[in-house]
Amino acid sequence: MRRTLLTTAALSMGLAMLTSTATATAAPPQLALPEPSGPLPIAHTRLHLVDHDRADPWVPQQRRELMATLWYPTAHPSGQAAQYLTPAESREILHHFEDVPDVPDDTLSTTRTHARTGPPTSTTLPLVVLSPGFSHPRAALTGLAEDLASRGYAVAAIGHNHESRATEFPDGRLTTCIACEANDPEKVVRTRADDVGFFLDELPRTTPLRPNRIAMVGHSIGGASAAQVLHTDPRVSAGINLDGTFFPALDQDLDRPFMIVGTPKHRPHGTDESWDTSWPHLTDWRRWLTVSGTSHSSFTDFSILSEQFGIGLPEEPLDGHRTAEITRDYVAAFLDQHLRATPQPLLEGPTNTYPEVTFHHH
Template sequence: MKTLIAAVAAGVLLAPAAVAEPARLALPEPTGPLAVGKTTLHLVDHDRPDPWVPQENRELMVSLFYPTEDRDGPRAEYVTPEESRLILAGLRVTGVPEEILSTTRTHAVADAEPLDRKLPLVVLSPGHSFSRSSLTGLAEDLASRGYAVAAVDHTYEASAITFPDGRITECLICETKPDGPTIARNRAIDVSFVIDELTGSGLIDADRIAMAGHSLGGAAAAHAVREDPRIRAGVNMDGTFRPELTEDLDRPFLMLGADKHGRPGADETWDASWPHLTGWKRWLSVAGTAHSSFTDYSILAEQMGIDVGDEPMTGDRTARITRDYVAAFVDLHLRGRPQHLLDGPSPRYPEVRFENP
């Protein structure tokens, strides 16, 4: 099934199929053994002007997910009603209640007490115009497996970001359209600042940090891994390399996405960048997926009854594949646990093809 953003990219105004009652939205249950907590952080870099509004300091909103013993507290909010309205408008979704994304059931307990241990950290960066909330399902799952996960909103790069004083910033770069490499490099700086702040908290094991990003966030992951030696491994989920790698990157890197090799219209930056990944690497193509299959939007579009095409992969299936392969990657490189799932094709996931161009 084509996912939400694939239809949006094609310029299609999306409307839901007829349903008997309002959609009830929920993210899939995390698959790890631990309960999950979530808190929201407002970080201000007083030494750095905002790259898009230079008269301001760079401010970032971050959702921090982590394992907890609290299973019974109130569930964390997915997005606010106003954020839902702005996100749906940015995706050009029509015919559903404007606040519907704010009804999405999550599984993290709001402001729960974290486990008393140092945790490996995975930083997540969303796609162009996407909010950090679009990677909530992956974040909750990794946290349930024992990771701290920092999902970062890059200010003026998302459809809606709410700050503690009530301000809501929208996607300024969607109007000004700076070049992709500049955005990706700025995001890498954002991520390094977030790591600076978190590694001073006592919760994070500073020797075990990875980054994963979707779309433009995947391009930022390549920049961040190259520029920040604290980041031991990186994941690009269906993102064009901006720019393609021309210098070698010797740390572990996973490329996970829709089919990008050997077909018309394939992303040539993946082919060009592959030889410059000189450390441990994998390139995994997932048949039947589209660009936003690796985010929450695939599942939520289905639950809203949005008819977005005939790609065969369901949102639940792509979520399971994304979660298991990203978790296997960080378990291998941050915890040193062997992962047969990354050794070659698996009968559990026949949709996943190991590329070796």
């Protein structure tokens, strides 16, 4: 599907601009994610999970394996900050794009993050599951994950194996995006829903966490997967789609809170008909927001990282730090309202604080 391929094109163009600008300077700046806005110190851990009961949909002779990163607040952070990507993942992602100049292989592995190591402050935190865009590594949502953890959430970004340009496992194996050749977005959505269900089964077996409420937030096809998960898994009580085409468009009512947030192309009667078709089937609390000055990858880390080389993403005049602030605050407001039962005036309509955000429907 053409819209699916656009997610890969957005990543390609963003990285191409990043790398081509890097080579134009003698000493590229140290990439860094913005500081989390919440008051709590944060920690992280990585999980390697194997579903022995399920064949991998993309490599059927293998069992389904996942890598996930888990962030959470901690009272006792220690050690060094987490790597954004491993050196092997950085190398594979940067070398995938043959039309860009050379940059240091470890450019994306030396990006500064903020989570260290340490025990969670509680074992009963609300949990947010993150699903990245097609071909994107799970790290692409690290800035959002760190911010939510600093506000008191446990956050898990799932690396859907063979759907990212690069995923490294603890034994050094590196898998690439086999799904990119298949061009089957509905299969991706079904697979991700199964991945999330398996992850939620395994979380209490492999960590001390026992989530009291769960939401899912996805970018691009990860957003479509969030809707699918809400249909199939009663443990997940709310969801957000960040600029993702619904694959397929909803044809059954979704009776749990759901918010769709996108670029100006995702306005009513815009270029993505799946949003108009799906909207009537969101029958619980719902919001449809667009953010002016954004492009498809604005809701990921790529906006800020590319700007640190003095450029922005294509079709994105809005400053990357501003898009990050908007994304963080609206996502956190949604989660506070629906996982913590704390009413959020920010979600009730337009505000002078964020004039870039248009409310299309309530």
